[in-house]
Amino acid sequence: MWRFLEYLLIAGYIVVLLVVSHWIGDQAYSWMPVEATAEAQKVDRLFSFLTAIGAFIILGLLGMMVYSVLFFRAPKNDYSEGHPSRGDLRLEFLWTVTPTLLVLWLAFQSFNIYQQLDILGLQQIVHLHTPLEEPVYAELSDDQPKPAAETIDVFVKQWDWSFRYPNNITSNELHLPVNRRTRLNLHAKDVLHSFYVPEFRLQQYIVPGRDIDIVVTPTRMGEYQLKDALFSGTYFALMTAKVQIESFEQYNQWLTTAENQTIAWENQAVAEYKQPPKTLFKSNWYTVVPEQPAIAEKRKVRNDT
Template identity: 60%
Template sequence: MLKILEYFLLAIFIAGLMLISRWMGQQAYTWMPPQATAEAQRVDDLFSFLVSIGTFVLLGLVGMMLYSVLFFRAKPDDYSEGHPARGSVKLEILWTVAPTLLVLWIAAQDINIYSQLNILGLQQIVHHSLDSPAYAATDTPNSASDYPKPATEQIQVMAKQWEWAFRYPNQITSHELHLPVNERTRLDLRAKEVIHGFYVPAFRLKQDIIPGRDIDLVVTPNRVGKYRLQDSQYSGTYFALMTADVYVESRDAYNQWLAATAQQPLDGTNPTIAEQLHPPKTLFKTGWNPTSTESIAKSAPVQGGDS
């Protein structure tokens, strides 16, 4: 009878852990920025599941330790050796197979989400410079799976120290990224001199951009608003200031912005260059300058303009 009661209490404890873990997993959705792309839902679902699993494991281990401390601690005058632990083949198999299957399932979900983001390699996109229009590759793929997924818009993204430049159809260039809502947009990511990272938290996208490689990424924004693009890689001094505004808007607003931007020259000023050229404010003049002002001044026209 006592054994049945123990099993009953254990079942209640496990059920309570599952309910708490499920609740914590639902709360995890509120920890992230608002979902601004169709791809973000899958990422948040996986994150919520991982939070649920982590909560279940954490509370389960803490509960077992508290139970052991309360009911199995030795008496104050008991200095004898504890009972030697005996191996259990079933228990060894359980805590080996269960985590292995869980890790494999998580890896499979990661691969599935990564493939849905449609990050393609160098072979699917032709090489072209920022001064030429961005078009998809015309080479014949080896198989049907090599064909890029259809996108209504293609935008070239150029990352360089310390700014983002975006080239739209008809050779329209801007330092702002505009995307039509509820439409697939192909981003051709390129880096000029060092590794950069394309990171928009609301998009759940963080993709490294490697010099000499063209990385193609398809995104489907589904939430109108203004977001922030930032560099997730350390690309040099003041890399944290390498940001750009991202606007998700209707197709009509997007076309109007393209028409208006085509009539305006590209702003060549770079606030990061100006920040570096500005002398630092210090209480004591030590004569030490981590960055050569002369070298920055020489590179300012190249880094600040549209190359």
Template identity: 70%
Template sequence: MFRFLEYLLIACCIAVLLVLSHWIGQQTYSWMPPEATAEAQKVDSLFSFLVSVGAFILLGLVGMMAYSVLFFRAPKEDYTEGHPSRGDVRLEILWTATPTLLVLWIAFQGFNIYQQLNILGLGQIVHLHTPLEPEKAYAAEVSDVPKPASETIEVFVKQWDWSFRYPNNVTSNELHLPVNRSTRLNMHAKDVLHSFYVPEFRLQQYIVPDRNIDLVLTPIRPGKYHLKDSLFSGTYFALMDANVYVESQQAYNQWLVKVVGEPTTIKNQAVAEYTQPAKTLVKTGWYTVAPSMSPAIARSAAPEAIAVEKKVSNDT
């Protein structure tokens, strides 16, 4: 009877820990910026699960230590050795198999999210040179199967600005995305390594020079967001930002039509910083990439733009 009550008490403690750790895991959704893409929801769900598991392990271990300190303390002046513990095969299997299965499940979930983004261009040709045959190269190419998307937007990044080219040849320093539509971003780095990072998208992707990096995302939350370059790329790295607008399909089409034929100059904050006099007393003499003024971009009304304009007029 005593053994049954002991097992019942342990089961109740485990149940309380499960409820408490699940509650802590649910609080993680308020720790992060709002979820702005369908992929962000899966990332947050995985993060919440990891926090729940970590909370369960932490509370369980702390609870066991506190229980041992309270009820199994050695009396004063008792310096004898404790009872030697013996190995339990079942316990060994349990604490070996459980973490293994957990890590495999987490790896599978992470791979699943990565596949949904459909990131292409990372598996391009890799050349391997051997010491004995330096002139001979072995190429391995991974076939990329593109995921369907409603449209493709070209993303260009360089020191020190972002620019975006839309299907109707509109070029802008703002990224506009239609809500609830899968959009492919075809990203190009013109000089050095850069990184596309929008916290609300839960997305951070390196952009490698001489490679076309494609990814597909589905915005689900209209609003204004902030794009940053999260990879240090030089003196004006902190100024590598751009506004991201997620809007309805109608508002997106109207914006495309509105900016057609309007020449504009992309604002480059790095130019303003570079032209200011130095604010430090000591000149370091470090080499700095001089930012160039962005030329005025003449946006032409391509056939695609005319088609968009007709579609907007039909919708309204």
């Protein structure tokens, strides 16, 4: 009878553990920045799943230790050794097979989610090509995405970002239409950089001498911040840019407005460089002198390529 109650207690604890772990996994969504792209939703789903699995393991081990302390405590003044577990094939099978199955399950779930990302078009998310090559798309089917609606060129250097749109407007702000797949063609002019928007859940290295494409599908309108995730020197912290996700009508309106007026911006690194030193002694470390961006308009666009 006691053995039955013991098994019933363990089964009940496992059920409670599953419910609590699932709840903790759901809470993991709130630990991350807001989801601004379709790709971010899939990445967060994987993160939530891994969090739930981790909570199940931690709480399971904690419960096992508490259970052992409560029901298998040695009597007072009993210093004898416990029953050795070596040679117990059932126990060795359990602690070998269980972690193996768990890792395989995690791998399957991860692969499944990344396959879903592929359906969104991430099989094309990183496409390295030489200037003589053209992107090659697989034959489209019902479960495959259409090619990106348009391409925006992204140029990065020490110490600023600039963006060139289909109508040849160049700006220091990245504007993206919501619910439309947009291809970003990334170019680094000097050293390694990294395109990173936390709300996109995508981080892509930008290699000098290579054109690297990423495809994003914005789903949430708002203003976000682009960062360089690779340390590149003195003014690294100033290498940010505003990312504006807006409706398709607002996006076209912005393009039209930008086409009919001069666009000018100030490099934050230039302003910082002009400030007098705030230290008593100069370090004399080599620093790339910031270059003031040129004024760009429809008829006079900087040639960053």
